[in-house]
Amino acid sequence: MRAVTQLLTAALLVATCRAGYLGGYGGYAAAPAAYAAPAYAAAPAIVKTAYAAPAIVKAAAPAVDYYSYPKYAYEYGVNDPHTGDVKRQWEERDGDVVRGEYSLLEPDGTTRTVxxxxxxxxxxxxxxxxxxxxxxxxxxVAVPAVAKYVAAAPAIVKSVGYGGYGYH
Structure with missing residues (x-):
């Protein structure tokens, strides 16, 4: 029995491997002569011309700083009694050093200065x-109005009939 099973397995393996190859291009014949690809003339020869890159001459860059020296100073302030917006700021810069101060009126009445x-x-x-x-x-101090909520009793609905899905 075992020998028969092995023989059948080997035969199935060979049949499966052979079934994948149908011969030629998918089993179809060559295209008829009337549909053959057209013949083209040979492509012309391509002549490559060599171009030389222009010579790069590096000139020494002038030692000039094109950025202006950073120096400024400004100041502003706001005092609006209608909105209560009170603030001021000043700042000055000289090179890479910046100094400044700002202040504003906090909601609790204090003044914060930085x-x-x-x-x-x-x-x-x-x-x-x-x-x-x-x-x-x-x-x-506002005393909230307390509304008394009275819940209504749930309504009981009895169904009649409906094939035994409700009360009888």
Missing amino acids: TYTADAHNGFNAVVHRSGPSTHPAAA
Whole structure:
């Protein structure tokens, strides 16, 4: 029995391998002569012309700094009593050193003042100061109205009939 199984397995393997090859181009015959590809004349010879790149002459760049020296100073301030916006700022720069200060009025009535400096050696440094009394306005105590909620009793609906899917 085992020999028969091995023989059948070998025969199936050979049949499977042979079935993949149908001979030629998918088993089809060559195209008829009337549909043969047209004949073309030989392509003309290509003549390559060699071009020489122009010589690069490096000129010495002038040692001129085209960037202007960074130096500026500005100042501004806002004092709007209608909106309560009170702030001011000033800043000056001389080369790579920047110094400045800004202040603003906080909602609690204090004034926050920030003094800052920045340079290549120390980086950015800021010092914050608060001045003035901290006064918070008295909060109005509002007593919320309490609404009493009364839930209605659930309605019981009895169905009639429907093939035994409801109450009888």
